[in-house]
Amino acid sequence: MANKSVRIDGAKELEDFFKRFPKQLNNPKNKTKVFRENSKPLIKKAKDLVVDETGQLRDSIGFFTTKKSRKIGGGFVGPRVRGAYRSMQRTGFYGAFVEYGATTNFGGKGPTQKGNQEFMKPAYEQTKNIMLSNMLRDSRKMMLREAKKLRKWGTLGYK
Secondary structure, three states: OOOOOOOOOOHHHHHHHHHOOOOOOOOHHHHHHHHHHHOHHHHHHHHHHOOOOOOHHHHHEEEEOOHHHHHHOOOEEEEOOOHHHOOOOOOOOOHHHHHHOOOEEOOOOOEEOOOOOOOHHHHHHHHHHHHHHHHHHHHHHHHHHHHHHHHHHOOOOOO
């Protein structure tokens, strides 16, 4: 399967913004909240672009976290295959086949490409500027809210 990733332009500014705050505010949970909230336009656009006869893949597209992403803050947007989406009636496991097609490399004979209908990459390209501007704005709002809580309650409830 193809190994593709997307680099977020402006992530450096967002990371620099988070670094200016104390450890109680600059935690992975706050970052995940920001990413979860701002991934909604991407999820909506991906659901609109997916070609899916059964609707199963469309329904499985959403925001999810992994053990590692919860440690650093953030998450992923794409077809979900775990938890409530584990059953064969709801899973989106075949999303990669729809996105990348049948890219194979058998015995060094070279890759073949057939039947790809990209939906995640075009959705990201169309919504990345909106998401980034919203992330910076929402990060500021969230940090002000958390700072207000910290002033009111002190470090109670923070690790």
